[in-house]
Amino acid sequence: MLKEIASLERGVVLLTGDAKKLAKIFLNLWLSKGKVFLAEYLPFEVDYPEKVFIGGIEEGFEFDGYVLYSLLSRPKSERAKYYSFIAEHRDKLILIYEPKYFRDSLFRYALKDLVDYLVAYKRETMGMDRVDVYKLEEGRVVKKKTYVRRF
Template sequence: MLKEIANLEKGVVLITGDAKKLAKIFLNAWLSKGKVFLVEYLPFEVDYPENVFIGNIDEGVGFDGYLLYSLLSRPKSERTKYYSFIAGQKDKLILIYEPKYFRDSLFGYALKDFIDYLVAYKRETMGMERIDVYKLEEGKVIKKKTYVRRF
């Protein structure tokens, strides 16, 4: 399912758990296809900086994709504004990068109705990393896959 996400042409992907490497891989895959992204904040470097603009989603200029940073940590009133924005961008790529770890607790937020994929990254204490990938439709999980990497 990770390849499926990297090859998306449109959709909303939420990455939680401070998974900078994964977010960078996805964003670079999309930027390599010539897509232009507006980012609020970029917590890592990208291979195609000429295709990335830093700014606010209220700018009114159309982009191929957007990177929203730490959306679930914002006040509820501010999140509602972003939900309206996401709902109006059905033909765009939207990557939501959340440094905090959310997996099952995400389903208590209204955001679950807008996302197509949830990627929850967790570094376990027993010398491994775990990535849970959920494919969602209308807020319900239709497919789930877990990846584990030992180090």
């Protein structure tokens, strides 16, 4: 399912758990295809910095994709503004980067109805990384896959 996400042309991907490596991989793949992104904040470097603009979503220009940072940690009234923005731009690529770890608790938020893929990254104490990938349709899980990397 990670390959599905990497080859997306449009859709909403929520990355939780401070998954900088995965976010960087996805963003670099999309940028290498010629897409231009608007990012609120970028906690990592990309290979194509000339294709990433930093600014707020109310810029007024249309981009091929958007990177929203720490959306679920914002006040409820502010999240509502972002939810309507996401609903209006479903024909674009939207990467929501959440430093906090959300997996099952995402389903308490209205965002679950807008997200196509949830990628929850967690570094386990037993010497491994765990990545849970959920494919969502209308807020319900239709497919789930878990990846484990030992180190």
